[in-house]
Amino acid sequence: MKSEISMNSTNGQSSRPSRIAGAALGLALILIAGCGGGGGGTNPTGINTSNDPAAANSYTVTSDQYGLERATYLSSSVSNLGIVFRVAIATSLNDPDYKTISRIDVAPGASITTQTTYSLGNGGAPFPGSLYFLNGHPSTLLRTVGGTITFSRYGGNSGDRISGSYSAIIEDDNDPAKPTYTIAAGFDFVVGSGGAVLSAPASLALAAQPVYQAQCASCHSLGSYDATASGAPELALKGGEVPAKYSAGQPGHEGVTLSAAEISALQVLCNTN
Numbered sequence: 001m002k003s004e005i006s007m008n009s010t011n012g013q014s015s016r017p018s019r020i021a022g023a024a025l026g027l028a029l030i031l032i033a034g035c036g037g038g039g040g041g042t043n044p045t046g047i048n049t050s051n052d053p054a055a056a057n058s059y060t061v062t063s064d065q066y067g068l069e070r071a072t073y074l075s076s077s078v079s080n081l082g083i084v085f086r087v088a089i090a091t092s093l094n095d096p097d098y099k100t101i102s103r104i105d106v107a108p109g110a111s112i113t114t115q116t117t118y119s120l121g122n123g124g125a126p127f128p129g130s131l132y133f134l135n136g137h138p139s140t141l142l143r144t145v146g147g148t149i150t151f152s153r154y155g156g157n158s159g160d161r162i163s164g165s166y167s168a169i170i171e172d173d174n175d176p177a178k179p180t181y182t183i184a185a186g187f188d189f190v191v192g193s194g195g196a197v198l199s200a201p202a203s204l205a206l207a208a209q210p211v212y213q214a215q216c217a218s219c220h221s222l223g224s225y226d227a228t229a230s231g232a233p234e235l236a237l238k239g240g241e242v243p244a245k246y247s248a249g250q251p252g253h254e255g256v257t258l259s260a261a262e263i264s265a266l267q268v269l270c271n272t273n
């Protein structure tokens with residue numbers, strides 16, 4: 001599954017009065033640079049030298065074996081607790097229904113270099129921070145146990161641009177077997193900015209509801225979404241197990257045939273209930 005999202009980085013979270021003009025200039029520069037094949041910008045450089053504003057904060061999931069919901073709101077903050085980049089389902093930072101999907105936390109004063117591949121598990125240069133996956137829940141038993149994170153831009157102050165990518169191995173401790181899954185994503189944000197994802201993506205959990213009702217509900221229960229089961233296990237937080245039951249386009253578990261998109265969406269529906 002690949003989903004791309006981006007957002008406006010100029011919603012007033014910044015304390016820098018020139019942010020809007022700066023972002024517009026940055027956009028123009030990136031568009032020009034794009035002609036030369038630069039893609040995401042031409043000059044990923046060293047620490048604190050990359051203050052060119054992002055055209056839009058973005059978070060791009062390139063691979064997700066587990067089943068995360070899509071984000072509608074991206075924000076980052078810096079305080080004496082460090083830098084936090086939040087990927088969320090929300091309409092604003094004050095949304096009473098604000099739900100965090102994932103977080104990248106960087107420890108206060110961390111000295112991060114763009115030449116280093118940081119380890120998210122044991123061994124190698126440890127990432128001076130944490131990667132959390134909540135998937136809309138107040139807490140989860142998903143733990144980041146391995147993988148790597150790298151940065152192509154880094155700055156530790158409000159207004160600095162941070163870009164990079166990670167490939168994380170997460171362990172699901174909801175399941176006694178403690179299965180692991182890989183989640184990979186790219187990120188690009190300006191510290192201290194936030195805003196809604198432009199053209200907000202549709203919820204994958206909502207997309208899966210009709211197929212769940214038609215093909216699974218007669219036997220299974222699913223958290224608060226479906227309280228009644230008839231002889232089959234509860235599927236809440238078991239999205240990671242759905243691909244073991246189905247291959248796209250082939251009759252699988254209980255003779256049901258699902259498309260790749262249906263399998264991915266069902267994973268998210270299970271994991272978010």
Ligand code: HEC
Binds near residue numbers: 216217220233234
């Ligand atoms: C006719 C009844 C029936 C239908 C329909 C059905 N299941 Fe199941 N499912 C079961 C039973 C019984 C089990 C437990 C035995 C097994 O693992 O096969 C199960 C197990 C599972 C498991 C493993 C859960 C665990 O705790 O090990 C998953 C995941 C699952 N089903 C997903 C689905 C999905 C998704 C659908 C709809 C696309 C679906 N099932 C449709 C009866 C059904």
